[in-house]
Amino acid sequence: MQDRLRKYDIVRWGNELIRELISIKEEQEKFSIKLLNSELKEKIIEHYKQSKRRLILLDYDGTLVPFSRMPMRAKPDADLLDLLK
Secondary structure, eight states: OHHHHHHSOHHHHHHHHHHHHHHHHHHHHHTOOOOOOHHHHHHHHHHHHHOSSOOOOOOTBTTTBOOOSSGGGOOOOHHHHHHHO
16 A cells, blocks of 8 residues: 555646546547537538438437426427427
């Protein structure tokens, strides 16, 4: 234990902590949300209009409607149904 304490002083501990924090931040950035800018939005709309075969996939529980402990209660409200129409 004494040997470990000599090798693992506050400076080493601090350096390892900072390295880990930087590593975690880099990992988080891989999963960050990419916002849709107006240029990309227009491009998507144009491609959609020109497409002969169209498919839109939407996530439901937690995206279109709030999460529910009972999936049968996760129902769209009138505003969502109007939006989808």
